[in-house]
Amino acid sequence: MDLTTTLAEQIRASETSHEPVETILATDERVLARITDGIYRQPSSALRELISNAYDADATEVVILTDAPRFGQIAVRDNGQGLTPEVLEHLVGHIGGSAKRSEEGKDLGVTAADNEDYSPGGRKLIGKLGIGLFSVAQFTRHFLIITKTKGDSYRTVADITLGPVAGSDASKRAVGTSRQRIRTGQARIWREYAEDKDSHGTQIELLELLPRTRAELASEDQWAKIEFDDGDEEAIKVLPPKFHIGRMQRGSSGMLSKEPQLPWTETDAPRRRFERLVDAVLRTSTTMGETVDLDELCDRYLQTLWTLALSAPLEYVQIHPFDLVPLDDMAFYELENAPRGQAREIDLEINESPRKHFGLTTPNGSGGIPFDVFVDGVQLCRPIVYKGLPKASTALQTPLLFVGQHSQDFSGKPIELSGGPLEFEAYLFWAPRIVPKQHQGVIIRVGNASGALFDRTFLGYQISEQNRLRQITAEVFVKTGLDGAINLDRESFNYAHPHYQYLVRWIHSALRQLANRQKGIGSSIRSQRLREEGETIRADVSARVAESLRSRGVKDLPSVLLLDSSNRSRAPELRAEGTIAIRREAIIPASTAIHATKTEAERRKTADAKAIAIVQLLHGWGLLSELSFDEQEHLVRDILEIMMAE
Numbered sequence: 001m002d003l004t005t006t007l008a009e010q011i012r013a014s015e016t017s018h019e020p021v022e023t024i025l026a027t028d029e030r031v032l033a034r035i036t037d038g039i040y041r042q043p044s045s046a047l048r049e050l051i052s053n054a055y056d057a058d059a060t061e062v063v064i065l066t067d068a069p070r071f072g073q074i075a076v077r078d079n080g081q082g083l084t085p086e087v088l089e090h091l092v093g094h095i096g097g098s099a100k101r102s103e104e105g106k107d108l109g110v111t112a113a114d115n116e117d118y119s120p121g122g123r124k125l126i127g128k129l130g131i132g133l134f135s136v137a138q139f140t141r142h143f144l145i146i147t148k149t150k151g152d153s154y155r156t157v158a159d160i161t162l163g164p165v166a167g168s169d170a171s172k173r174a175v176g177t178s179r180q181r182i183r184t185g186q187a188r189i190w191r192e193y194a195e196d197k198d199s200h201g202t203q204i205e206l207l208e209l210l211p212r213t214r215a216e217l218a219s220e221d222q223w224a225k226i227e228f229d230d231g232d233e234e235a236i237k238v239l240p241p242k243f244h245i246g247r248m249q250r251g252s253s254g255m256l257s258k259e260p261q262l263p264w265t266e267t268d269a270p271r272r273r274f275e276r277l278v279d280a281v282l283r284t285s286t287t288m289g290e291t292v293d294l295d296e297l298c299d300r301y302l303q304t305l306w307t308l309a310l311s312a313p314l315e316y317v318q319i320h321p322f323d324l325v326p327l328d329d330m331a332f333y334e335l336e337n338a339p340r341g342q343a344r345e346i347d348l349e350i351n352e353s354p355r356k357h358f359g360l361t362t363p364n365g366s367g368g369i370p371f372d373v374f375v376d377g378v379q380l381c382r383p384i385v386y387k388g389l390p391k392a393s394t395a396l397q398t399p400l401l402f403v404g405q406h407s408q409d410f411s412g413k414p415i416e417l418s419g420g421p422l423e424f425e426a427y428l429f430w431a432p433r434i435v436p437k438q439h440q441g442v443i444i445r446v447g448n449a450s451g452a453l454f455d456r457t458f459l460g461y462q463i464s465e466q467n468r469l470r471q472i473t474a475e476v477f478v479k480t481g482l483d484g485a486i487n488l489d490r491e492s493f494n495y496a497h498p499h500y501q502y503l504v505r506w507i508h509s510a511l512r513q514l515a516n517r518q519k520g521i522g523s524s525i526r527s528q529r530l531r532e533e534g535e536t537i538r539a540d541v542s543a544r545v546a547e548s549l550r551s552r553g554v555k556d557l558p559s560v561l562l563l564d565s566s567n568r569s570r571a572p573e574l575r576a577e578g579t580i581a582i583r584r585e586a587i588i589p590a591s592t593a594i595h596a597t598k599t600e601a602e603r604r605k606t607a608d609a610k611a612i613a614i615v616q617l618l619h620g621w622g623l624l625s626e627l628s629f630d631e632q633e634h635l636v637r638d639i640l641e642i643m644m645a646e
Contacts, residue, residue: 007093007189008085014190015154025092025162025185043213044307045451045491046138047076049127050204051312051373052449054078055366056110058121059201064375068301069246069260071214074139079201081120082149084109085156085191092158092187121369124447126313137162141185142207150200154191161185219299223247223258243280244299270379274309277302278317278383285390285435292436306438309380312373313366313448317381320364321427321475322355324401328387333517334358335404335428335510343402343513354403354427362425362448362477384439384473392432395525402428402514407480408502419498422481426506428474428514442474442507444493446482451490459504461511468515476503527598534602538609545613549620558619560612562587575629580615586633587611587640607644614639 005013010021047064054062057080065075083091087108112118117125136143141162148155162185215221219241226238246260263280264273285292294303324330326348333343348357365371373380391397405425410418434440441454458469485497493500546557562584563571574581588607614636618624624632 007089011085011088011156011189011191015193018190020159020188020190023092023187023189025160025187042304042307043138043216044304044311045489046135047074047304047308048311048451049135049490050076051308052126054080054202055123055313055371055449056119056125056127057081057202058119058123058369060370060372062371062373064373066217066301066376068376069218069248069256070254071209071217073209074206075203076206077201077203081109082152082200082202083145083147083156084149084152088145088147088156088158088189092160092189123366123369126447126449136204136206139206139213140209144205144207145202146205147202148194148200150198153194153197155194156189156191159188161187217301217304218247219244219301222299239296241299241302242284242297243277243302245301264378270374270377271381273378274305274381274383275317277305277378278381278385281383281436282385282388282390285433294436294438297436305375305378305380306383307453308373308375309383310443310453311450312380313363313371314373314380314382315365316385317383318385318387320355320362321384321386321401321429322360322362322403322425323353323364324386325351325353327351329398330386331398331400331521333400333402333513335402335426335513337404337406337506337509339505339509341509341513343517346403354401358403358405360403360405360425361479366448384475385435386429386431389431389435390433394432394522395529396518396522397432399432400430400514400518400521402430402510402517404506404510406506410498417498419484420481422499422502423479424476424481424503425479426474426476426510428472428510430468430472430514430518432471434471434473437470439473440470441472442476444476444478444482444503446478446486448477451486452492458511459507461508463512465511465515468518469511472511472514474507474510476507530598530602534606537606541606541609541613545616548617552620554620557616560615560619562608562611571629580619580624580632582611582615582633582636584608584611587637607640610643611636611640614643 007021007023014021051062051064054076057078059078059080062076062078064077067073087110090108109120111125112120112122119125143160145158145160146155147158222238222241226240240258242261243263244258244261246256247258249255249257262277264276268276281292281294281297284297294306298306319328324332326332327350332346332348332354334346335341335343346354346357348354354360386399386401389399403425404427407421407423409421428442439454441456442458443450443452443454454473456469458472458474461469482493482497482499482503485493485500487494495501549555549557559579561574561579561581563574563581564584568583571581571583588604588611615624615632618632618635624635627635
């Protein structure tokens with residue numbers, strides 16, 4: 001390599017020489033060691049990073065082809081701005097040192113000229129560490145980058161091979177650098193003439209997929225477990241997933257041992273296919289009991305689609321929660337930011353949404369420039385739904401949406417300690433059942449994207465609310481801040497970061513506000529139901545007595561009064577007037593309830609109604625006239641004790 005010219009200049013020279021430029025990949029030792037060791041836990045994580053790269057490049061469309069169910073190779077194509085030779089030089093020479101969010105990014109044209117935190121098209125950048133492209137180490141050690149910028153007559157092709165990390169061996173370090181940088185692979189880069197000068201974008205072709213990655217995408221462990229249990233008569237049978245992409249025969253080149261079972265048809269449009277997957281999960285909830293588990297319902301391939309749809313800044317499959325209205329059979333509440341705040345009900349117009357009411361700005365999707373992701377002909381959408389969820393045996397059936405927003409500038413604190421301003425919008429959604437169970441929890445989005453999935457602990461919420469927490473799904477949309485708290489894998493956070501700690505406190509306060517409101521509403525509904533049921537029972541008792549006595553020719557029911565200890569001295573006077581006066585304490589069995597609950601109060605009212613009914617019936621049959629007042633009370637008490645025995 002000629003050291004007097006830059007790598008970008010040598011790449012451009014290949015337009016005429018037609019000779020590839022060979023170079024090495026070099027990076028900070030600790031950064032790439034973590035990448036090639038697999039900081040990403042599953043294939044969906046690596047695909048997520050490539051989608052994020054496309055988003056930051058102002059792409060409006062990403063197309064992923066996986067060769068399912070064979071998974072021989074994967075291609076990821078976008079129509080973003082593409083990579084110039086200069087950007088590609090920076091990419092392969094500075095892994096872990098992204099040009100994004102820097103003055104260098106402005107010079108290279110990968111960020112907005114006036115704000116290094118935004119793309120040239122005005123999107124809030126998702127990536128920042130410069131390792132997203134090399135997340136493909138999760139899939140393969142050999143891949144191609146084919147990229148072109150608009151107006152360029154040539155496309156650039158990079159054939160990259162990742163080698164094993166060589167520790168701190170000085171002989172493997174990149175030449176001419178004093179930093180701990182190591183040689184971790186090599187690249188052959190050249191330029192090819194392109195007929196379409198106005199085309200632009202990048203295609204990543206992942207070749208020779210690693211066996212473990214192919215096995216993960218093909219759900220080999222699931223199928224192997226099923227096959228093993230089929231041969232063991234005593235084993236508890238593991239059912240195959242209801243929906244799957246199919247399975248290839250072992251040692252076969254193209255034959256399926258399992259035909260695909262998918263919730264969509266070949267004639268369905270790309271978006272309709274994903275909608276039908278979400279619909280199928282909701283429908284399954286009516287037959288699977290209290291929970292729907294994607295791990296049991298879908299194979300790993302379909303779970304990968306679901307996970308990608310959750311992470312990217314895509315439109316919701318139904319509607320953004322901020323765009324729900326009262327007509328959607330929903331109750332709305334505003335979350336207070338005070339530590340001991342109380343959520344208050346929002347009085348919305350029939351077609352007024354929380355977005356309009358509060359001026360919320362988190363978009364449904366990418367906002368501004370459209371952004372669509374397709375995987376094998378399926379258009380992904382954010383699969384969180386708020387309408388049409390299954391009911392449960394709870395008093396409260398109407399879903400509740402709690403909405404909040406907050407801005408904290410940490411004034412008076414050094415930015416090194418505070419992390420700078422923090423601004424976010426958020427919601428907590430309560431429903432009798434959250435489907436699937438993977439959506440129980442809270443997810444934090446920065447730039448409307450997330451690397452982490454739902455945290456079912458709600459950021460370590462310690463109060464024992466397990467049943468209620470399983471009925472909540474929540475999202476926090478961070479508009480400013482928290483970037484510094486995102487760990488290298490973008491799937492977790494630095495728990496000690498001030499912004500994360502502040503969000504923890506806010507979420508926990510919001511959960512308390514939700515719990516208090518939901519408890520109060522549920523208690524009110526149960527009380528109303530008790531009253532209505534009690535009134536119905538008591539009315540039915542009175543009607544039955546009246547009908548029975550009418551059949552004996554008794555048209556007027558006798559007046560019966562149950563006397564408390566405070567007015568029992570009036571008994572002689574009332575009896576002289578023709579009223580049947582009975583001491584309540586003498587006929588109503590003593591309550592065994594420890595607390596004076598609303599249920600107990602209704603039980604006492606019903607006991608009073610039944611006691612009066614017994615007296616009226618006995619009087620109508622002429623069975624009380626020969627008895628003393630004490631004997632009448634004893635008889636009614638004995639009958640009532642038998643009737644109310646449990």
